[in-house]
Amino acid sequence: MTSLPPASNAPRERLLYLDILRCVFILAAPITHATVDLNLSGNRSDTMIAVSYGALLLCCVPVLITISGALLLADTRPMNIATHYRKRLPKICIPLLAWSLLYYAVNVDLGDGIPVIFKTFVERFLTSTLSGPLWFLYMITGIYLVLPFLRPAFAGDTTKLSLACVTVIFGAHALDFILRLFAGQPLNPVFTGTLFSYFVGYFVLGNVLTRVRPKIPGGCATPAILFVLCAAVMALGEFSARTTHTIPTALFFTFQGPPVLCMTICAFLFFKNWNPSLPHKWARFVQNLSSLTYGIFLSHMLVLKLLSGELPLFFRRGHGLDCYTISPLIGPLLYGVAGFIGSALLAAAIRRIPVLRVIVP
Secondary structure (H helix, E strand, O other), X not given: OEEXXXXXXXXXXXXXXXXXXXXXXXXXXXXXHOOHHHHHOOOHHHHHHHHHHHHHXXXXXXXXXXXXXXXXOXXXXXXXXXXXXXXXXXXXXXXXXXXXXXXXXXXXXXXXXXXXXXXXXXXXXXXXXXXXXXXXXXXXXXXXXXXXXXXHHHOOOOHHHHHHHHHHHHHHHHHHHHHXXXXXXXXXXXXXXXXXXXXXXXXXXXXXXXXXXXXXXXXXXXXXXXXXXXXXXXXXXXXXXXXXXXXXXXXXXXXXXXXXXXHHHHHHHHHHHXXXXXXXXXXXXXXXXXXXHHHHHHHHHHHHHHXXXXXXXXXXXXXXXXXXXXXXXXXXXXXXXXXXXXXXHHHHHHHOOOOOHHHOO
């Protein structure tokens, strides 16, 4: 394994493989949420299909975090904390507030039992989330708050230090995974609570994966095969947990678990080593789509509700798309891809409206 030359103080050129990686794994978000009803059905066949989709797609969030770390920790220019907060935080906090209000209104309209009270909204906004995907913004806000203190330690040519940090964080979580699997008990939380969050671990991992050039036997085929093998282990483990109760549920379906860490590394290295070159128009298309991923993540739950008829604007409930469209095996893919396309179009439309552009930066 060799490292790249030290980073310069100049802004880095755009890396196409990171744009492709982001586009591929943002697609996983709507497909994952398209399987919700399969998870709730209680049917063994539905459960197997749901955990298979989940196993293949669960690493989408860790991959997106590693991309952020690869880009933000690569920049070694001096950082002014006040300027950083002034530029970065509004791009997270304003969309978070706006979309929280929107999902709050949608949930009230759908009879979710939430009273239309300003105090209730503020409490929910500060203590939980108004829609599943919005948790990601709370997490990114935390990373942006500590970034000025992380970057001096891990930015640029600090591969060994970054790798040591990642090893300590995920080593502890690997031990936690082993104890949960074989002893049925987690690692002492007093110990794990003193370590950096595993989200920070993935963020720093992005710097490691960008800086190193590992020699991979078999080329791109090796990380692809390992990715599928880890997904198979996760699917079988989670299916066994849900149907036989011999191991704890959600043991394999955790972002910090060894299988997800391995899949994240494999996905990143696959696209980095492949590093495809595209004709100019297709490269621009990928870059433009990549710039919409934030908006896709924010809006895809709303679009899925519209497509299914749960929010009956275009379809009546039961007359739209869902995970059972055609069949439970194909339905989540069709439903999720449709949600992805609709979310991308919605995000692109919002960005063309000056007064609304601030909610999809």
